[in-house]
Amino acid sequence: KAGVTQTPRYLIKTRGQQVTLSCSPISGHRSVSWYQQTPGQGLQFLFEYFSETQRNKGNFPGRFSGRQFSNSRSEMNVSTLELGDSALYLCASSLAVSGETQYFGPGTRLLVL
């Protein structure tokens, strides 16, 4: 089975722009979660989507949003980028059953200048 894929792998943007990141989960997985990793804050949960609905949300401002399509692929969007949004953005997928393991993609490295 193919793993979780994320595109693009690297991205450079300037302050004020917006960005869209994409995630394709493992085949058969219906839950997609997004995380942000920064040196200062570690790995932090952004949100989770299941059956095209946001099921869980972390403590991030409304500039961070996401969606999930009927084929379980997910996108996350960050509007009005700030320097502090520079981070590794990770997507993880799971079967969405309680106690199921999440498997991570390689991440998208975003640099905001």
Added chain:
Amino acid sequence: DQQVKQNSPSLSVQEGRISILNCDYTNSMFDYFLWYKKYPAEGPTFLISISSIKDKNEDGRFTVFLNKSAKHLSLHIVPSQPGDSAVYFCAASAWQGGKLIFGQGTELSVKP
């Protein structure tokens, strides 16, 4: 409020010896715990997990122990190999499963 804590930022072990990585949690609603291994600029790689109904789970060289009364879990790697050198994260989730809370990570260095 850090619900999952890894108090040792780094650990150095000799090849062939045991590596013990520790993790503490505060939320008694957590019922599923995982350990991930991570290299810089890559996604975490799943290692091993344990449900709260168990106190031990083994997979090859990796064993995870869970002490619910102490809200403590540990990962044992025996024997340690240089290829095990990486940052190790413990993570926890409540019954909904979709939200993992991560510790800050422990950087393991296994010296030949």
